[in-house]
Amino acid sequence: MSSLEREVAEKQAAFAQLTAENEVLKRKEKVLEKVLSCRDEQLGMVAALEERCVTRPGWATTGGGASGANGASSSASGASSSASDSGGAGAGGGGGGAVVVHRSCFGSDAANNVVCGPAEAQEAFRSMRKEQVVPQYKAFLSEVSAALLHCTHPCCDSDNPVVQKVTAAVERMGHMLKHLVLLNSPLMRQLLSMNLETGQPAAPPPGHWDVVVSSLQLTPQQAADIAAVYDLYRGLITKVYDERRLILTALGHAPSPGGSGLGCSMDGSPAAFLQQLQADVLGGGGGGGGRPLVGGDAREGIERTGLAADMELIDRLAANMDKEHSARTLLCCFFFGKVLAPPxxxxxxxxxxxxxxxxxxxxxxxxxxxxxxxxGGSGGVRAGVGGSGTGSLDGRP
Known part of the structure; x- marks a missing residue:
């Protein structure tokens, strides 16, 4: 009898373990579905941007493209406003030109659509500089800070006018940010590595992001989803970094100690790094230092062969950096668009x-x-950003 009881207990334990594993797999499947929807959206945006998302005749020859800082800023701002005001309009909606609508990574699932086009608006995102983005971003912070002070916890009632105001502001800002992530990655890297108050490069103090997380009051499901996609990201990026180390070693470029084997700082520009590396190779300072030095035509042949090999490695390195950028944009889309509510x-x-x-x-x-x-509970609103908010973001004392 005792042996039967032991066998039953073992089978129950095995069943419980399998059930738990099944739940984990189901959660991962849902996360992957959301990640794939992010990738589909980004691919759709890129394809639409390449096609200019416009079908009206003569658009390529018409003037009026955004020029200069003010022109680019106003053009991009207009695109953001049209996105939040579009109400999900399909192709052929107002404005005189065809529009292409995609589901947005940012904000709510309802009424947060992105209108791609016209060409001058797309170019505005590509050419935007921090001097144009930071003032708009600070204005957004002032708007949502004031609104969140009057929003009672958990601030998620879609019928609440305050929540609606915050959601609309998030959708406008999200429209701009998602385009900058895809079209202007150098600017995004610059923004991520600077103090917005001083305008100078700076890193957050230890524990800064823990405070940010505690303010969100994530549900257990949200935390589990974020942890799952983080594990997925780490799996992808580990392979990317391993490949990068091999490429850099073949080029004779030692990976930097603080760069996760990148060979360049995370705060630096991959494009600038590639340009410098290419210049080193062309100038003889690249990965060919160990090649035999012989005279005449033989040496020239070896140098040409070595240069071709180095340039091929640089192309592989550029593709590798693109993989990292893709992984980061997927994580950004998932985190801000598929997990977090607008507030x-x-x-x-x-x-x-x-x-x-x-x-x-x-x-x-x-x-x-x-x-x-x-x-975790939320603390007080940070002062600054053009305001002097005090009290709780959730309307609690």
Missing amino acids: QFAKVAVYSYPYFPDSLAVATAVAKAPGSGGG
């Missing part, structure tokens, strides 16, 4: 100040939190 997006922005919201840093803080359960 939570606003909280991330407010509590991140004077630094720009970093989806990877916040996801890392969530994943490393005990139990990945989120939680």
